[in-house]
Amino acid sequence: MSATTPATADLGKGSPGEIAGRFVRRNSWTLALWGLLGLMLVFTLTIQPGWGAPQLTILAIAALPYAFAAAAQTMAVLVGGIDLSVAAMMTLTSVCAAVLMQGQSEEFGIIAVGLILLMGLGLGAINGLSIVLTRVPDIVVTLAFFFIWEGAALLVLDAPGGSSAVWLRDLIIGPVGGFILPAELGAWIPKALLLLAVSLGVVWIPLRRSRLGLSIYAVGSDRLAAFRSGVPVDRTKVAAYALTGLFAAMGGLVLTMNTGIGTPIQGPYLLASVAAVVLGGVSLAGGKGGLVGPIVAVFILRLARQDLTLMSIDPNVAQVVEGLIMVAVVLVGAVVALRSRRS
Amino acid sequence: MSSATDVMDETAARRGIDPRTIFRDRPIIPLIALLLGLVAVVELLQPGIVSERWISNIIRFAIPLAILAAAQTLTMLTGGIDLSVGIVATMTAFVMATQTPHLGTGLAIVVALGVAALAGLGSGIGVGIFRVHPLIMTLAVGLVVEGLLLVYQRLMLGTRSEIPELITWLGADRSFGIIPNSLLVFVPLAVVIWFLLKRTGFGRLLYAIGDNEGATRLAGVRYWQVIISLYILSAVLAGIGGLLYVGLIKASSLSLAVPLVLPSVAAAVIGGTSIFGGRGGYGGTIVGALVLQVLATLLLVLQVPEGTRRIVFGLIILGVTAAYTRITEER
Numbered sequence: 001m002s003a004t005t006p007a008t009a010d011l012g013k014g015s016p017g018e019i020a021g022r023f024v025r026r027n028s029w030t031l032a033l034w035g036l037l038g039l040m041l042v043f044t045l046t047i048q049p050g051w052g053a054p055q056l057t058i059l060a061i062a063a064l065p066y067a068f069a070a071a072a073q074t075m076a077v078l079v080g081g082i083d084l085s086v087a088a089m090m091t092l093t094s095v096c097a098a099v100l101m102q103g104q105s106e107e108f109g110i111i112a113v114g115l116i117l118l119m120g121l122g123l124g125a126i127n128g129l130s131i132v133l134t135r136v137p138d139i140v141v142t143l144a145f146f147f148i149w150e151g152a153a154l155l156v157l158d159a160p161g162g163s164s165a166v167w168l169r170d171l172i173i174g175p176v177g178g179f180i181l182p183a184e185l186g187a188w189i190p191k192a193l194l195l196l197a198v199s200l201g202v203v204w205i206p207l208r209r210s211r212l213g214l215s216i217y218a219v220g221s222d223r224l225a226a227f228r229s230g231v232p233v234d235r236t237k238v239a240a241y242a243l244t245g246l247f248a249a250m251g252g253l254v255l256t257m258n259t260g261i262g263t264p265i266q267g268p269y270l271l272a273s274v275a276a277v278v279l280g281g282v283s284l285a286g287g288k289g290g291l292v293g294p295i296v297a298v299f300i301l302r303l304a305r306q307d308l309t310l311m312s313i314d315p316n317v318a319q320v321v322e323g324l325i326m327v328a329v330v331l332v333g334a335v336v337a338l339r340s341r342r343s
Numbered sequence: 344m345s346s347a348t349d350v351m352d353e354t355a356a357r358r359g360i361d362p363r364t365i366f367r368d369r370p371i372i373p374l375i376a377l378l379l380g381l382v383a384v385v386e387l388l389q390p391g392i393v394s395e396r397w398i399s400n401i402i403r404f405a406i407p408l409a410i411l412a413a414a415q416t417l418t419m420l421t422g423g424i425d426l427s428v429g430i431v432a433t434m435t436a437f438v439m440a441t442q443t444p445h446l447g448t449g450l451a452i453v454v455a456l457g458v459a460a461l462a463g464l465g466s467g468i469g470v471g472i473f474r475v476h477p478l479i480m481t482l483a484v485g486l487v488v489e490g491l492l493l494v495y496q497r498l499m500l501g502t503r504s505e506i507p508e509l510i511t512w513l514g515a516d517r518s519f520g521i522i523p524n525s526l527l528v529f530v531p532l533a534v535v536i537w538f539l540l541k542r543t544g545f546g547r548l549l550y551a552i553g554d555n556e557g558a559t560r561l562a563g564v565r566y567w568q569v570i571i572s573l574y575i576l577s578a579v580l581a582g583i584g585g586l587l588y589v590g591l592i593k594a595s596s597l598s599l600a601v602p603l604v605l606p607s608v609a610a611a612v613i614g615g616t617s618i619f620g621g622r623g624g625y626g627g628t629i630v631g632a633l634v635l636q637v638l639a640t641l642l643l644v645l646q647v648p649e650g651t652r653r654i655v656f657g658l659i660i661l662g663v664t665a666a667y668t669r670i671t672e673e674r
Binding site: 317 | 469473484490491494648650654655657
């Protein structure tokens with residue numbers, strides 16, 4: 001497999017054809033995912049010819065917390081780790097947001113959002129620092145923090161409660177509508193999708209072009225080589241985990257926005273985030289993949305769930321099917337990875 | 344990284360002793376010290392609590408955890424992990440309880456463990472043949488089993504479920520007032536696991552795979568056969584743990600053993616089994632399970648809120664593994 005990190009791929013020169021060819025080769029996994037998503041949309045339309053903008057909006061809102069969880073997990077996996085505390089951090093930030101905003105003015109919501117995002121960075125940085133300082137494997141440290149953040153969430157709120165600013169709730173409900181775009185097009189763009197694109201883009205795009213982004217890929221693909229090339233390995237790792245925390249905090253905010261309250265119980269986001277990362281073409285060994293793949297993967301998995309509901313399949317059977325889809329996905333993914341390693 | 348090791352070497356030399364040797368070769372000794380220390384703290388906080396009955400109670404509750412942690416230890420030796428143990432244990436208990444009225448106790452147990460083995464076969468095929476990361480594969484298999492269990496429960500709504508006397512006798516009862524009957528299952532099981540790891544080719548292969556998978560393959564080992572047998576064994580162990588646990592709790596539910604998953608990983612990790620494979624053993628894990636159980640009672644005695652209990656639990660896992668890593672680190 002080519003050792004070029006995707007971050008340097010953009011620097012390549014050549015004729016437009018060559019560049020396009022290289023783009024396809026380097027992004028074959030993501031392109032295949034888009035294809036799969038397209039096929040699933042076609043399938044959805046055949047089983048439910050009426051599927052349209054309202055269903056897309058529902059899908060986007062349902063996918064939102066999963067997407068942030070997947071983005072958070074992606075950062076940890078890219079740097080060569082894994083974060084088992086993603087769902088716990090989401091829960092903790094969600095209950096903190098709900099408690100902060102309870103009985104406060106609408107304007108205070110802005111401060112609350114800022115505080116929660118900072119808190120996410122802090123939680124993630126604590127995860128990262130603990131990994132670097134104790135030199136205990138990532139999986140064990142984040143397992144410990146799984147308990148710690150979950151316990152902290154229970155201390156903040158021992159039963160569902162709190163509230164959310166109304167404008168925050170409005171931020172994800174419904175389509176963008178005729179705000180700037182023509183109304184027909186606007187109806188097809190859910191606010192939730194826009195929010196997701198903006199929040200992830202604001203962090204990911206500058207990161208991808210920065211020294212830190214390159215360092216994350218370097219540390220993830222070969223720690224020792226990165227160290228010997230002068231990359232500050234420990235600092236990079238802490239930064240990557242802080243970003244995991246930041247995305248998890250966004251996910252937590254979305255949970256509060258979606259339900260209007262905070263719930264100190266973890267959702268199924270940990271497993272889902274790992275599944276999306278694997279399906280999204282991010283190597284669990286670290287240093288390979290991007291953010292777009294896992295997000296597309298989240299939409300594939302959520303759409304699959306929506307299709308099962310549309311086919312009026314018993315929710316319990318739907319869970320089996322969803323699980324089998326994930327198994328199939330990881331099996332196929334593993335075979336593909338094995339092939340490319342051998343060739 | 345190398346500089347840190349130098350510093351550690353220096354400090355060790357200055358003290359004139361090398362505690363690392365003890366920790367590396369006999370991790371069980373400091374662990375037992377930790378266990379006794381925790382028991383002493385419990386006794387100090389609530390004088391008179393530590394009695395024969397208290398100890399037997401700790402053992403009774405630690406045994407299902409230790410059995411689930413056995414599954415974790417074996418898979419971790421190869422560099423894997425089995426996160427499906429909780430749901431597989433729950434499923435085994437539930438299937439056993441619902442099938443007992445139809446098939447009778449013995450057959451119901453066999454059928455339930457057979458289903459558990461099938462789940463293990465699934466994980467084993469994924470890890471051994473398709474080379475999926477064990478963490479992912481066992482999580483995914485767990486999800487499928489959970490869904491199937493829900494479907495099965497809907498099908499069985501009309502039928503009576505029953506926990507046979509044999510199971511409650513084994514799981515919950517004590518002989519002579521203090522000796523938990525679950526030791527009748529656990530002691531032979533622990534001996535078998537110890538023998539398997541130390542005295543059989545299969546056991547040595549687990550260490551070998553965890554240490555250097557590539558070399559093991561080149562040496563002619565059929566990796567997939569070892570891994571599939573391993574995950575089947577792991578699931579059957581989880582099933583046995585689930586049966587004892589349902590006997591102890593005396594109520595079969597759909598989330599019975601699920602809360603035991605992370606403690607089972609923690610028990611193995613605290614017990615000195617490396618999550619990267621190749622190092623560890625079952626003795627440490629048993630002590631690890633006891634440590635966690637005593638810790639749980641300690642927090643109960645202190646009447647700390649549930650949230651704080653989980654935080655302390657997490658900090659202990661982190662603290663013990665950090666101390667362990669720092670002391671035994673060779674790189």
